[in-house]
Amino acid sequence: MIPARVAVLISGRGSNLGALLDAAEAPGYPARIALVLSNRPDVAGLELAAGRGVAARCIDHRPFARDRAAHEAAIHAALTEHGIGLVCLAGYMRLLTPFLVSAWAGRMLNVHPSLLPAFPGLDTHARALAGGVKLHGCTVHLVTDQMDAGPILAQAAVPVLPGDTEASLAARVLIQEHRIYPKALRLYASGVPGAYDGAASLASPLPPLAFTP
């Protein structure tokens, strides 16, 4: 099987990128990280990618001002130029327009730091603490035009412990993100279970990849 060429889109630290890079080195992994794009310059994730010999580029959103479509056209051009087959959003802190979402429908994954559909959007850990939930976690899902609402590929749960702060909870969740994102990409890139859209996924649901109470 020829590994899928994957682009990872980041905005910062890139710890999920690191987990994907590590996983993709394993023999037989069905994807390889061929490109890293950041919308911010000078972020740790770009250095990480370059240090691992992966093509790494910043396509800064700021020169595009409010022209999101033009920024996304530049991203799409870079993805095409590098022969990318799958896109992984990993801490990419820009809302996408329908243009990029539809261009990559079924070929774009995201990791989100909550047990979706709970806590879509930002500040998930603070909201989980404020809500008093006992379980929190993370989700890998396909990106659709509804924010943080696409078909779920994998989830992992963690306990919320007495005395947790936003930082301690985020750290516990992040460990699970690093476990499930490479697993979800492995399954998705190898075509298991083959289709995640519409009736096909309802007829043949993917069992959860990980559940860590």
Ligand code: GRF
């Ligand atoms: C992760 O918690 C991810 O779920 C969220 O942003 C964070 C990015 O972390 N969307 P990193 O850049 O992968 O370290």
